[in-house]
Amino acid sequence: MDSAAILAEIPRLRRYARAMLGDRAAADDLVQDTLERAWARCALWRAGSDLGAWLFSIMHNLRVDQLRRPAMSTHSLDEDDFEVPTRATQTDRLEVRDLESALRQLPDEQREVLLLVALEDLGYAEIASTLGIPVGTVMSRLARGRERLRLLMDGRPPGANLRVVR
DSSP, X not given: OOHHHHHHHHHHHHXXXXXXXXXHHHHHHHHHHHHHHHHHTGGGSOTTSOHHHHXXXXXXXXXXXXXXXXXXXXXXXXXXXXXXXXXXXXXXXXXXXXXXXXXXXXXXXXXXXXXXXXXXXXXXXXXXXXXXXXXXXXXXXXXXXXXXXXXXXXXXXXXXXXXXXX
């Protein structure tokens, strides 16, 4: 594994971490921790395997560890935390804020899968390998996450479309 290959993966890692956490500083810390762990354990990487998937697996495991530890502090999100690649109109900015808010309301498991598909363009098998879950679980989390996100973006609470069956 060469350092240039790892450096080439940093933008993807940062993009995913920022979308997942919504906090630029926390995301950069997670990427830093991911790179540190990858470098320390580079002997565990199998040559010829997907370096990006290996790094995402490390990041996922670090995030799980963070969630298991008690939170030390919270960070409120404000509009300055969003990076928009082009000059946005007021409506675009509101839509981005609404999407970010809806993503925050998804369970972590659904948000992870949704972001890996939509943001990182990973396939189901890659996601399953990265997260250490079956492909069927990836598919069900993705379907539930998409449905919940759609309801939230439509302004309806999740579960609003449930029917009583007798």
